[in-house]
Amino acid sequence: MATEHTFPDTAAKAAANLPKExxxxxMSISMGPSHPSTHGVLRIQFELDGENVTKADPxxxxxHRGDEKIAxxxxxxxxxxxxxxxxxxxxxxxxxxxxxxxxxxxxxxVPPRVEAIRVVTSEMARISAHLxxxxxxxxxxxxxxxxxxxxxxxxxxxxxFEKLTGARFTTSYSRIGGVSRDVSPEWxxxxxxxxxxxxxxxxxxxxxxxxxxxxxxxxxxxxxxSAEDAVAYGLSGPNLRGSGIPMDLRKDxxxxxxxxxxxxxxxxxxxxxxxxxxxRGEEMKQSVRIIKQAIAKFPPGDWYARDARRIFAPPxxxxxxxxxxxxxxxMIVTEGPQMPAGEVYFEAENPKxxxxxxxxxxxxxxxxxxxxxxxxxxxxSILPKLCVGCLVSDVVSILGSLDFVMGESDR
Amino acid sequence: MTANADVIAAVQGKFPxxxxxxxxxxxxxxxxxxxxxxxLRFLRDEQGYDFLVDVTAIDWSEAQSPRxxxxxxxxxxxxxxYVRVAANCADxxxxxxxxxxGLWPAADWHERETFDLLGxxxxxxxxxxxxxxxxxxxxxxxxxxxxxxxLPADLPDAAVAAETKTRLISAPMxxxxxxxxxxxxxxxxxxxxxxxxxxxxxxxxxx
Numbered sequence: 001m002a003t004e005h006t007f008p009d010t011a012a013k014a015a016a017n018l019p020k021e022x023x024x025x026x027m028s029i030s031m032g033p034s035h036p037s038t039h040g041v042l043r044i045q046f047e048l049d050g051e052n053v054t055k056a057d058p059x060x061x062x063x064h065r066g067d068e069k070i071a072x073x074x075x076x077x078x079x080x081x082x083x084x085x086x087x088x089x090x091x092x093x094x095x096x097x098x099x100x101x102x103x104x105x106x107x108x109x110v111p112p113r114v115e116a117i118r119v120v121t122s123e124m125a126r127i128s129a130h131l132x133x134x135x136x137x138x139x140x141x142x143x144x145x146x147x148x149x150x151x152x153x154x155x156x157x158x159x160x161f162e163k164l165t166g167a168r169f170t171t172s173y174s175r176i177g178g179v180s181r182d183v184s185p186e187w188x189x190x191x192x193x194x195x196x197x198x199x200x201x202x203x204x205x206x207x208x209x210x211x212x213x214x215x216x217x218x219x220x221x222x223x224x225x226s227a228e229d230a231v232a233y234g235l236s237g238p239n240l241r242g243s244g245i246p247m248d249l250r251k252d253x254x255x256x257x258x259x260x261x262x263x264x265x266x267x268x269x270x271x272x273x274x275x276x277x278x279x280r281g282e283e284m285k286q287s288v289r290i291i292k293q294a295i296a297k298f299p300p301g302d303w304y305a306r307d308a309r310r311i312f313a314p315p316x317x318x319x320x321x322x323x324x325x326x327x328x329x330x331m332i333v334t335e336g337p338q339m340p341a342g343e344v345y346f347e348a349e350n351p352k353x354x355x356x357x358x359x360x361x362x363x364x365x366x367x368x369x370x371x372x373x374x375x376x377x378x379x380x381s382i383l384p385k386l387c388v389g390c391l392v393s394d395v396v397s398i399l400g401s402l403d404f405v406m407g408e409s410d411r
Numbered sequence: 412m413t414a415n416a417d418v419i420a421a422v423q424g425k426f427p428x429x430x431x432x433x434x435x436x437x438x439x440x441x442x443x444x445x446x447x448x449x450x451l452r453f454l455r456d457e458q459g460y461d462f463l464v465d466v467t468a469i470d471w472s473e474a475q476s477p478r479x480x481x482x483x484x485x486x487x488x489x490x491x492x493y494v495r496v497a498a499n500c501a502d503x504x505x506x507x508x509x510x511x512x513g514l515w516p517a518a519d520w521h522e523r524e525t526f527d528l529l530g531x532x533x534x535x536x537x538x539x540x541x542x543x544x545x546x547x548x549x550x551x552x553x554x555x556x557x558x559x560x561x562l563p564a565d566l567p568d569a570a571v572a573a574e575t576k577t578r579l580i581s582a583p584m585x586x587x588x589x590x591x592x593x594x595x596x597x598x599x600x601x602x603x604x605x606x607x608x609x610x611x612x613x614x615x616x617x618x
Contacts, residue, residue, distance in 0.1 A: 061543040068528070069552055073559045104436055231488070234463055234517030245488070247462075252491040342435035345484050345493065347464065358484065360469055371467040373484075381520040410543060 026054060033062045037140050037396040040406030044383065044395070053395060056387035058380055063410035071370035075336030076102050076176055077313070079370070084170040086374065086408040089132050090125035090351045092161065095174035097348035100255060101357035102176045104344045106337070108308055112299040114178050115256040120191065120294050121164070121173060122256075122348075123287040127198075128157045129351035130238075130280045133403035137277065138209065140400035141218040149205045156194055163187055176337060177312035178304025192295045195288045202288075206281045219273035223386055223398035226271060233382040236375050237353025238279040239402055243271035249349040261290045273401035280403070311337035336365015352376050352405060372411055376404035418458055418494055426450055432497055437484075439495035444481075447498040448509045451483060455514055460485035460494055466511065466521035468500075468529045472555045478503040479531060483511065500531060507532040528553035 032043035041062035047055035067086070071079050083098040084091035096118040103110060131150040138146030158168045164187055165171040165180065173180055209215045225235065230243035240247055248265040250258040266282035268275025304312050313332050314325040341363040347356030353375025360369040379402050387395050419438050422429050426446055432439035442450045454460040464484040471478055477499035485494050500506035510533040511518040522533040523542040530551035533539055541548060545567040550557055560581040566572040 061541075061545065064543040066552060069557075069559060107435070229516075231462055232516050234515065234521075247488055252488075340435075342433065343439070343495070344435045345437060345465070345495065354464070356465060356484070358465060358467060358482070369467075369469045371465065373465040377520065377524075378517060381517060385516075 031392075031395070033059075037399055039136060039399065039404065042380070042399075042404070042406055042409075044387070046387075046392070046395075048392065051391050051393075053387045053390050053392065056384050056395070058383050060377075060380070060406075061410055063406045065411065067411040068370055068372060071367055073366070075365040076311075076339065076367065077332065077337055079367075080175065081170065081172045084172055086372065086411065087129070087350060087352055087355065087376070087405045088169065088407045089405055090122075090129040091169065091171045092121040092125040092165075092173055093129075093348065093350045094355060095172060096122050096256075097346070097350060097355050098357055099174040099176045100348065101344060101346035101359055102337075102339070103305075104346050105339050105342060105359050105361055106176070106308070106311060107340070108177055108305055108311065110178060110305050111302045112257065113182075113301045113303055114305070116294050116299050117179050117183055117303065118174060118256050119258065119261070120183075120188075120291050121161075122350075123291050123294075124157055124160065124191065126287045126351045127284050128154050128161075130284050130403075131157075133280060133351075133400075134205065134209075134277070137400040137403070140396050141215055143209060143212065143215060146205055146208050149201065149208070153198060153201060153205075156198075160187070160191055160194060163190070175304070175312060177308030178302075182303040188295050188298060192292060195292050199285065199288060202281070202284055209277070210281075216274065218393075218397050219277060219401065221270070222273045222394050223390070223401060224270060224272045225382065225386065229382065229385070230271065233385075234378040235353070235382060236378060237349070237351065238276055238283060239353065239379050241266065242268035242276035242279045242401075244268055249347065249354065255346075255348065258290075261293045263287075263289050273397050276401045276403075308337075338365060339363060339367075347373060350375060352403065352408065353379060355408070374408040374411060376406070376409035377411075380404055380409055418454070418460075418492075421458060422450060422453065425453055432495065434495060437493040437495050439497065442496060442498050444498045444501055444508055447481070447483075447496065448511055448514070450496060451485070451511055451514055454485055454494060454496070458494075459487040459489055462486040462488055463511070463515040463517045463521075464493070466518055466525060468506075468525045468531050470529055470553065470555050476503050477501070479506040479529065481508045481525070481531060505532065506530065507534050509534050510536040512536055527551070530554065 027048045029046045029048055030043060031046060032038040033041040043059040043062065045057040045059055046053055067082055070082060080095055080098065083094040086094050131154045135147035135150030138144070161171055162168045164183060165173045225243045227243045227245055230240045230245055244267050246265050246267050251265055263286045266279050266286065268279055309328060310332065313329050318325040319329045339361045341361050343360050345356060345358045347354040354373065355375055356373030358371040358373065359367050362368045386398055390398065419431055419440060422440055426442065428443050428446060429450065430441045432441045462485065464486050466483050468479055468481045471480065479500040480497050481500065483496045485496070498508065500508055508531055510522060512522065520542060522536055523540060525531050526533060526539050527541040527543050528551060540546060544552065547567060549564055550562055563581060564579045566578060572578070
């Protein structure tokens with residue numbers, strides 16, 4: 001690994017050094033910010049030579065809300081709902097990752113039941129996020145049916161989310177030191193039943209694409225990311241594993257007891273759009289495996305950490321009946337959860353990749369600095385390199401295969 | 412914890428000016444700005460920290476000097492450990508730091524973001540443009556003196572601004588994010604008491 005990376009990279013340099021007669025008039029064209037294949041408000045400024053992309057410059061920030069600035073101005077507990085709006089296709093996973101980062105700062109260990117709840121909900125969020133990505137990718141490459149199948153399944157998951165959290169989309173489920181409410185045995189049974197019926201349907205959905213001639217033509221050998229590039233550009237999640245790098249924090253640095261579960265980490269061989277698609281498909285099956293194992297031996301016990309009295313708001317019935325708890329709740333709401341001074345960095349293996357929170361605390365209830373390492377942002381940073389030399393229609397395929405969310409990228 | 416001590420000892424053996432940084436989780440190092448890239452290269456090539464996770468910076472407020480600290484997070488894919496490297500910017504008014512884009516292309520966008528939001532100039536960066544805010548935006552919003560409500564500024568597109576005759580104005584805090592900074596009297600901590608430019612009583616100012 002003694003590589004030197006130069007800018008612009010060699011491909012762009014070679015394009016710039018072409019003899020004049022091969023250098024016809026280029027066209028500058030803007031794709032997005034409201035274009036169906038840019039999945040949100042990404043804009044890419046292209047320089048085109050006919051149908052070939054000679055330069056691509058992603059323009060971000062159309063969905064920038066200043067989440068990090070807002071975080072510096074509110075208590076740790078108040079920021080939980082803002083994490084819903086990062087990767088808004090997997091809010092359950094974002095909530096849990098943020099809560100875990102703050103718990104690291106507080107030196108708090110949550111009970112096994114909370115960890116199991118977080119594992120089950122995060123894996124369900126992974127399935128729903130991948131279903132969305134898969135359905136949208138089908139549309140990008142011209143297959144409408146996949147989208148309808150995926151959304152039918154996703155709807156079942158959202159019904160479960162609603163039953164558990166009260167919200168379909170912005171769940172704000174995890175709290176620092178626990179979750180907002182316990183799961184019921186019926187809910188676990190329903191989640192288990194969903195997994196059982198989901199696997200054959202997933203095979204059917206993947207069967208619509210995996211050997212589909214049109215889909216293969218649009219994805220095989222398109223947007224190839226080499227293993228070196230994937231690491232050098234900081235790609236993560238299925239985009240990194242699609243390039244053959246078996247990096248999955250659930251295996252490598254298990255959090256929430258992921259080491260108790262038996263699952264495989266699918267990796268690709270070529271790093272093209274098709275490999276990334278295959279990885280996502282297989283990851284859903286592995287998530288189902290994890291959920292089923294977790295539900296089979298779901299730990300009893302508390303659904304919040306009992307030693308988090310200055311952090312986790314007491315249960316509502318206690319607030320209404322006990323003066324002590326009422327005062328405690330008032331202190332948590334007005335002063336914020338009291339944190340020690342220090343710095344932590346925690347990242348979780350989210351559907352899109354590594355979602356990291358770097359928290360700098362000077363003590364008290366408000367973070368001094370909270371930096372969100374967003375996987376979509378890093379995954380998009382390879383676009384200027386990946387798009388050069390492609391056809392415009394390939395760009396649509398590449399964007400779909402990177403499966404980014406602008407809410408997370410722009411923060 | 413032995414692996415943690417190892418990386419700190421290894422870096423200090425090669426770079427005696429590196430000091431241990433207080434950290435609640437991963438091993439962390441303070442290094443001089445001039446040596447930062449050399450330390451990162453050493454960590455990447457000889458210590459196996461081949462994955463650049465994140466680059467960011469901290470503003471310690473106007474009253475402090477050094478005011479800005481740039482922080483890198485690296486991950487070793489084979490050993491599954493992180494390391495945090497931090498370096499203070501020498502100049503508080505025009506903070507700058509050598510770029511790491513030569514080591515990881517991933518640093519490109521992270522550094523652009525840090526420049527955009529905190530105004531750290533990464534020397535040698537090939538294309539240091541704003542990334543989240545638009546080109547020509549006059550402020551660095553993550554600096555501590557920048558108010559949460561925002562500051563008035565011109566619209567990004569001069570043609571649109573001329574046609575609509577509008578500017579950006581500060582956000583109304585009464586309807587904005589509910590933020591209350593703890594530790595103050597509640598009357599002053601409430602969002603309404605903060606830098607609110609317009610609400611149901613004060614009319615929206617003309618741009």
